Amino acid sequence: MVFITNSHQARTEVTDTIKNITLNDKVIKSIDANNSENLFSNYLRALHAEKNSDVLSAAKFYTESLAIDNTNPKLLQSSFTNLYATGQIIAAAKIAQHAESLNFNLNMGVEPALAIAAKDSDWEAVLALSEIAMIEGSSQYIGFLFRAWAMYNLNQKSSAIIFFEMLSKLLDDQGFEDSNFVNLFIAQLFILEKDQSQALTYLSKILLEESSDPELIITTAETYAFAGRVKTAQLIVQKLPENYKQSNLNSWLEERAKVEMSKIHLDYFFAQSIINLTLYTLTEETFSSLQHRAQLSLFLSHSLGFSLPSANLVMLQLSKKKNNFKNSNFYFDSIPEEDPRFQTGMMLYLSQLRQLDKTDIAIDLLQTYLSKNTNNLMLEEMLADFFRIDEQCDKAIKKYENVSKLKSNSGDVFRKLGICYEQTDQTQKAETAFGRALELNPNDSGALNYLGYWWADEGRNLKEAMELITKAVKLYPENGYYADSLGWVYFKIGNTKKAVTWLERAVQLAPDDAVIHDHLGDVYWHLGRLLEARYKWQFAYQMYTDKMKRREVSEKIKFGLKKEAN
Template sequence: MKDKKRNLLCLIVSVFIFSGCFSAKTGSLKSFNALEQPDQMNVNSKACAHYLRGLLYERQGSLDRAVSEFSKAHNYDQDSTAVLTKLAASYFRKGEFPHAIGALKKVFVLEPENIKARLLLAIIYTHMARFEDASLLYKEVIELDPENKHALLSIADLYVFEKKTEKAILIYEQIVIKEQPQHAFIYFNLGMLYLQIGKYDEAVRCLEQALHLKSDYVEAYLCIGLVYELKDEIGKSEQAYKSVINIMPKNCLAHFRLGSLYLGTDQDEKALQQFQRVIEINPEIVEPYFEIARTYLKLDNPDAAIKILLSRENFIKEKAYFFLLLGIANSVKDDFVLAEQYYHKALTEKPDYEAARFYLAVLYERQGKRDLSKQEFLLIIENNPDNSVACNYLGYMYAEDGANLDKAIELIKKAIKIEPKNGAYVDSLGWAYYKKGNLEYALKYLEQAVSLLDSDFEIHSHLGQVYFEKGCFSKARKHWERSLKIKPAQVEVKEKLENLIANNGKRGGKQ
């Protein structure tokens, strides 16, 4: 669940960045277009001529010539702040920040309260990552012109860059309350900021306002869909993605997220349709091939999974996940040799690939190579002590072996500390105590496990065994019957139950 949340948040940030809502605006020079008119200059024909040539070269992208012409214009009219500001802008576009700053400082000598020069200098400081200096300049602009929305939004942007999200929110809220702006992007940005601090309801409210102002705002629909996924409101998320597709039928992200929703809600055929649609739109995107393979594995069709993966082998650059899925597919087919080869390939590509090492450890355990399996699990836990699945798996293996029982209990308790409501982990702890001979603790945790995960056949089997050892034969029978109802093909449990019934509900025979 944590990985899913992290992935969704990364997706939201990606939508945010590619929509260009913050960074593009902060570095924009559009606000200086007014300076292209020479009416702010002193009447000097030679200065004006060089100034106009500078504008022409600037528009053609000939920045060296533009700088040369603006410099000549300045030589003829050294009191023109318009010339100096355009000279600074050209230096900025060339990446010559010190020269740009020098020209702007001359502007402040001539005109101490020049707002446009302050805005340009703030942009330059932002590009130099001098955020504090930029922020001070924007604040000076607001003091000179309290209604300057560009400066307010730019300060908010700086707070975003500095990860001072709550300060950025305050500025956006100030703009919204004071002006009730009709610009959808302001509400979109505010929604994204709320999202960053986990205020999902406020985020949705702002995003919906953005859509009210701009009904075809694709990025807002996408982000609402992702937020609803975080809130586990799958129906609303589905509707948001469908709205994107209605506006933009070839939006790959909407189709992909819709497929992921369907896959997560066991609508596997619908999931396949959406992933196939992404491939039709853009065959170069590799993720849908992986998701189709995962869907086929879920449908217990490993051959189809292998086929779709191998069809793109030559186009996949980062192959670690590719090899992992092939390993899983071959493991499902009980081709352990090939599965092991693929897991090792995944680890060769990415030595710290925790998932590949985990599946390799499980594969070893399935093959009866328990020592090798334990070595892999120990490596996982050494590198990531908070891997609850590995802690529980290794702890349960120790318990099953009847060895290292104190270590087994320690590992399983660590897993439960990370996921307290995980019924499988609590079952492992109960079983470890049973193996240690502590029936009271075993009963305590196994009853708790059943309350958390009543549909697990193994928990009922374990609880039945503990009740049997305590002489509570009717309860033992009840849980063994429940276990067999969930999974009838359990020879050992069936034999235990038959022996119990044959002995009139009393101890008899080997249990």
């Protein structure tokens, strides 16, 4: 039993002890049953939520912990961090203010207050708060950024430029290879002043390559468009990766060129610069702050009444990484279809739909989008992939065939086409497609394994099947599915000793695959290891979801294999 006293030292020791406890649901339920309101249980539930990437629940439980002990620096920091990460900026600011009254400096503690002051156009407060941020390591860059924008809003443009230039020098001094992106922010000041000549001077200092951050390419092109240089902007976006190249990209830039600058664009540039600064200076050490800065940008955009697709895309990426489909759906819906980030956002969203087996939603989304955005080979191929996954191979074949005509050097397309031909019993076409895939990429392990296993399973071309699968295994020796294929082809040629060796290895590498257990059961049966065979078949039966497969394995469990099964 842990007793909570009024001693600050004792409380700290308690929380240190809690950090070392292994979390599980039984512990959580036990604690809740005893006392759901004590510090120990709330803190433990918060840690459990953090472990499961549930920052919203973590913020709630940390805040409940603070209701019991609002002087513990660890609780204050954890509560603040989670509130900030979930976009509860005002609540986070209150926690930081309370910590400051106790002489505790929280990591990033000044940032929510900066955003609130900026939202309220209290630029004098922003100046005061930015002084604090500029001397705190984690908020230093943000401090310079807010100070520069505050200066501009106080009609001190020259001072704003000076602070942007100081930020650039600071980045140089701290080892960033290219701090020229800061010129983008200065150019935007001149765009607001309708001084296109000066804006273009600063924009020309930004050197872009195909390897440049896509967000920097988009924002630079957008700023050129705002300056009236649409053709330059259209050339710049050609440097974007393929997944950003929407058919309406040029028209989006043309529309940006027609925009009259107003107060809303000042707010837009400001909020956008927060997430952009974080993206352009991102390192392994600062990655954890990305969600907080995206939320800071979104707080300003929501409060001031405009959309901020760049921050929504970041939040979509982070939500996908955490497998939070509800948030992914929200942030994807927040990116306008005409925005150049939409297609990339859609692909992230589709990827998550695939992970969740929501292929019907993915197919509907792609078909709707492609009906309005034609001649997009990448998305046509993706739609074919979803048809194939959804066992609609006839539809997939039509798409793959169209794509293969224009991507005749893509081995991936021919491999997937071969799979669909095989699954629709078009043997000759399937073998031709696999042959083309391997001609284009002799080391395509997927094609090597699929073709080899197909032949082995049908008991034909066993020598060639052995060569193909052996090559796949050499390329990826830790792949359990390839090890299974090799074991199966050994079984088919009658080498049961090697078959067992490879299938047992396959089970170790991919223990959750029903087919591998099923195969190993077959081989055990042929070796007279009947109990082990039924044990493996029972495993397979429990893992299979297909009713026919379960019926087949059930028959083997009851009656074994006929002698001619090999």
